[in-house]
Amino acid sequence: MFTQNLSAPQIDPAIVDALSEVCTSTLGHLRDHGFPRGLVPNRRPLKFIGTAITVRIPHLDSTAVHVAVDQARPGDVIVIEQSGDEQRSCFGGLVSFTAKERGVVGAIIDGKSNDYDEVLGYGFPLYSRGIAAHTTRIAGIEGAINVPVSVGGVVVEPGDVVFADSDGIAILKPDEALEIAKILKQKEDAEIPAREKIQTGGSLAEYSGAINYFNN
Numbered sequence: 001m002f003t004q005n006l007s008a009p010q011i012d013p014a015i016v017d018a019l020s021e022v023c024t025s026t027l028g029h030l031r032d033h034g035f036p037r038g039l040v041p042n043r044r045p046l047k048f049i050g051t052a053i054t055v056r057i058p059h060l061d062s063t064a065v066h067v068a069v070d071q072a073r074p075g076d077v078i079v080i081e082q083s084g085d086e087q088r089s090c091f092g093g094l095v096s097f098t099a100k101e102r103g104v105v106g107a108i109i110d111g112k113s114n115d116y117d118e119v120l121g122y123g124f125p126l127y128s129r130g131i132a133a134h135t136t137r138i139a140g141i142e143g144a145i146n147v148p149v150s151v152g153g154v155v156v157e158p159g160d161v162v163f164a165d166s167d168g169i170a171i172l173k174p175d176e177a178l179e180i181a182k183i184l185k186q187k188e189d190a191e192i193p194a195r196e197k198i199q200t201g202g203s204l205a206e207y208s209g210a211i212n213y214f215n216n
């Protein structure tokens with residue numbers, strides 16, 4: 001069975017601008033959910049922020065990936081669940097080439113990727129569970145586009161904000177993203193005077209508060 005829902009509205013460009021100033025791991029200091037686990041980037045440095053187009057495929061059949069990538073919009077991120085099959089690749093050179101041509105800014109694949117050198121040559125950034133020669137096929141079995149999916153233990157809904165950089169991936173809701181970006185910027189800016197103080201003999205443990213736990 002194939003399901004195809006319309007793509008969700010795209011995220012406000014102000015979200016992309018605000019998040020491009022900050023790091024995913026700054027959010028990691030502040031909360032514990034929304035970070036897909038076990039996925040690795042195909043290059044570093046890397047950074048992309050965009051609107052999730054989600055795809056769920058069964059282990060063998062990447063029919064829905066090809067259809068979704070064809071229909072992607074500039075600024076989208078393709079987010080793929082492989083129904084628990086982490087070993088096969090559904091995303092190689094031609095899929096990456098097409099995605100890039102459509103203006104897709106990156107991909108998150110809860111499976112492997114292939115055509116490593118070719119994808120690198122296109123400069124197309126993606127996160128996956130690594131590289132594999134064992135791939136999916138166009139088998140016409142089943143698949144779903146723009147349904148909630150699970151990647152690296154995180155539920156991603158169509159229209160969610162995908163915020164990825166060299167440190168990892170964070171999945172945000174559009175209505176929280178601007179406020180989060182502001183908090184992350186404040187936190188990162190606070191490190192500027194801290195670095196200056198440390199250079200002149202100041203204490204890291206005092207800055208972080210760690211010292212408070214060692215005062216006997």
Ligand SMILES: O=C([O-])CC(=O)C(=O)O
Pocket residue numbers: 062089090091092093094095096114115135136
């Ligand atoms: O065709 C696929 O599904 C994967 C692949 O090798 C490519 O994208 O070039």
Ligand SMILES: [Mg+2]
Pocket residue numbers: 092093094115
């Ligand atoms: Mg190929």
